[in-house]
Amino acid sequence: MTFYDIELIKRNNPIQDVVAAHGVVLQRSGSHLSGRCPFHGDEHPSLVVYPETRSFYCFGCGASGDVIDFVRRAEGLGFREALERLGNGRAPEGPSPQSRDGLSLDDRMILTAASAVYHEVLLHTPAALKYLDDRGISMSVVNRCRLGYSDGRSLRQYLQRRRLSLRRAAQMGLLWRDGGETMAGRVVVPELRGDQCIWLIGRALDDGHQPVYRGLSLPKPVLGYERVRGRPRVFVTEGTFDYLTGAGWSLPICALLGTHVKAERLAFLQRARRVLIVFDADEPGRKAAGELAERLGPRARLVELPEGVKDLNDLGRLPEGRATFFKLVKRAESDALETEEERDATGTR
Ligand SMILES: [Zn+2]
Missing domain, CATH: 3.90.980.10 (DNA primase, catalytic core, N-terminal domain)
Structure with missing residues (x-):
């Protein structure tokens, strides 16, 4: 059985650093710090962090505890998992370990x-x-x-x-x-x-x-990776705002941030059975969409934007943009279905 030195874990992981690492901006006021609570829809800074007692308390939702409780709640972990996450009480040695994306x-x-x-x-x-x-x-x-x-x-x-x-x-x-x-x-x-x-x-x-x-001057990721990872049906766009428009419609959508995509960057699409490509309606966009569809094979569908609309974000700003988009998606998927049926009927497959 693993022995956990809980006091050492708390000393090695100052609560204010761990809370901040979870995206909470902390402002100091006297001996404590406060920020917006990540555990409820906090409009005001209700979360108070007390470095001296290594604890936190939210005046909005009542969440409270030490650094281990914070990590359990923030990451949905069990007690032991949270201890492992915080380093198992071992003193930090050398450079901090790197994760798969190469970031420490x-x-x-x-x-x-x-x-x-x-x-x-x-x-x-x-x-x-x-x-x-x-x-x-x-x-x-x-x-x-x-x-x-x-x-x-x-x-x-x-x-x-x-x-x-x-x-x-x-x-x-x-x-x-x-x-x-x-x-x-x-x-x-x-x-x-x-x-x-x-x-x-x-x-x-x-x-x-x-x-x-x-x-940033770091390797460019796929924007929205967690929205599409492991999903059977995925929307792929070119740009940042196309991605945000799709996110607003709660789509499993990501942006490749450009049209030139290396094969290894497409590995995240491995498990998708249907990939809907919504690239820009300009010459480079159409060309890249066609090439991507070819690489993805029969599961790819091209969504054609209406005349005069240059990209998905542009469409999203039109009064009927969202409804129009879903019609176009339906068409992209049904056209494909028809041609499959036709091929079946004529026995050319
Ligand atoms: Zn709260």
């Missing part, structure tokens, strides 16, 4: 802090909220996808306060060498795995601000 725990902590800070800033930046509203992105998507905005200063201040590595933040592409924020003036869309952020991309509010999109 510290990297994830920095990225998760960034997505949480950007999210808080967005909620207080009317111009950025208006931009999202104009693009048809609802507040529900803003909250569920933890969308954010960089005001060019809050992230750096937060990283300094939490003593997270500015150097590493710069290496990952969050800060310039002079310390300025690379995402300044951009709406930020994070790629989340569970509660944690592993990558993000920023869209300039102003089209004159080049490049219009800026990603």
Whole structure:
């Protein structure tokens, strides 16, 4: 039987760091810190973290306990699983272990802090909220996808306060060498795995601000991976806002963030029996969609956008956009069915 040194686990995992690593922005007030509770729809900072007693308490929903209770609740783990997660009481040795995406725990902590800070800033930046509203992105998507905005200063201040590595933040592409924020003036869309952020991309509010999109200097993931992983029916789009539009419709949807896709990046589609491709209605988009369909074989279907609509986000902004989209999907799937039936009938298969 494994022996767990619970006191050592608590000492090695300061509760304020663990809470922050789960996407909660903590503000210090006196001897404690407070932030928005992840366990209920918290509009105000009801969660209070007490570093001295290594405990937390939510004045909104009553959730409380120590760092182990927090991890159990936040990640849906059992007691032993939570202890394992927190390192089994072993003192941390050497560099922190890397996960499959090549990020260390510290990297994830920095990225998760960034997505949480950007999210808080967005909620207080009317111009950025208006931009999202104009693009048809609802507040529900803003909250569920933890969308954010960089005001060019809050992230750096937060990283300094939490003593997270500015150097590493710069290496990952969050800060310039002079310390300025690379995402300044951009709406930020994070790629989340569970509660944690592993990558993000920023869209300039102003089209004159080049490049219009800026990603981190880390390998580009599939945006929305957790929405589509293991799903039998998957929608694949090109761009960030196409993905957000589909997320607003609760679709199992992801964005490849470009049209040039290497075969190994498509491994996540292995188990999908139906892949609906919704690329841009321009020449490169049509060409790439055709090539992707060819690679995926008979389970692929191309969804043709209506005349004059350039991409899925564009369609989503039309008054009847959503209804139109589902009609087009139905057509894409039924056309395919008919041709299969025809082939069956004529015995050419
Ligand atoms: Zn709560």
